[in-house]
Each structure stands twice: as structure tokens, then as C-alpha cells.
Amino acid sequence: MSTSPLPQTDTGATVQQPPTLGFVYTVVESPRPGLCTTWLQQLARGDQVHVYPRVTSHFHAPDSADASFVMVCAGSGIGPFLGFLEHRKLMGVKGGFAWLVFGCRNKGKDDLHAEKLQNFQQEGYLSKLSIAYSRDEDNNGVKYVQHIIQSEAASVRKLILEDRADVFVCGDAKNMGKSVHDAFVEVLSE
DSSP states (O other): OOOOOOOOOOOOTTOSOOOOOOOOOOOSSSOOOHHHHHHTTTTOOOOOOOOOOOEEEESSOOOOOOOOEEEEEGGGHHHHHHHHHHHHHHHTTTSSSEEEEEEEEEEEETTTTTHHHHHHTTTOOSSEEEEEEOSSOTTTTSSHHHHHHTTHHHHHHIIIIIIIOEEEESSOOOTHHHHHHHHHHHHHHH
């Protein structure tokens, strides 16, 4: 089967030895199966996959060990942020404030990286973890990642305006990205 390249973001840390490549993807089954994810799901150990690296100069973990940053994502958008946190761990960086705002549908079903994230937090590489479960009933009024940003307005303002935190957003640019942008504009305009 011949397909066009599908951009993915590596979840590995740039300093990892030996170098590894990892990525997160969501298997799409409805309304129709996704072409690439269905193909990936059918791969067996030892199958070869052609990878064409595309380097970005602006989307990487902050260089400074004291840098504060906010990572916002939903679903498989968590991929690069796993790499950011792994990078911090490999470099022994616990300075600054690293906050992950993550969204998925159901607790215990879609939060596949919860244990890894909790470990990063317990070890001091992730300062704060906030998760929005969009399909769970008991979510304290928080359904999506933008609701966390709004409900944590004072912390967001302090991090960005006083601590000069960088903000990284990864995921659906059409819907989630716009809603997250609007939430940041609202919070920073107060």
C-alpha cells in the first residue's frame, strides 16, 4: 500500500541514549477507519517503516533549566510533551515550573500515560498535572483543557506574566487550538 507521509511528533528526548523514536497516535474507527492508524495497528514486530524526519526549530523543550512552561494538549497531542518531560528527566532538570494540561475522554480508558505522568510529577520533573475528562460525569465542571485554563486563571496569569512561562499547545488546531487560544486571551485580558 502506498500512502502519503503523515506528520507525527517524536516522543523521544533529543539526548536519549541510545537514540529512540517513539510517537503517539489514536486509532480511528468511527465514522470510518483512519488509513494511517489502521496500517500502523497492523504492523508486526520487525516490520520496517520509512521515516522522513522534519526538523522544527521552535517546538522543543525550553533550553534553560529554570524555564517555566505550560503544555496544553488533548489525546495523542501528548506525544511531544512526553518527550519534553523525558528530556527534563534525562538532563536532571527540576527547575522552573512545568505544567501539563491534558485532555482525554474517559478516566482509566483514554489516559494511557497517567502512570508515567504521575511518576514524572512524583520525581519532580513535572510540577503540576491537570487532566480534563470530557466524557466523565464527575469532572468538577471541567470538561475540556480550555476549562482548566479558565478555572486556573490566576495561576495562568502569574506563570505567563510574572514568571515569563512559555506556552506550548499540541493537538487539533481547528477546534481545540482555537478554544485554547480564546481561553488564554480571556484569562490574560482580565
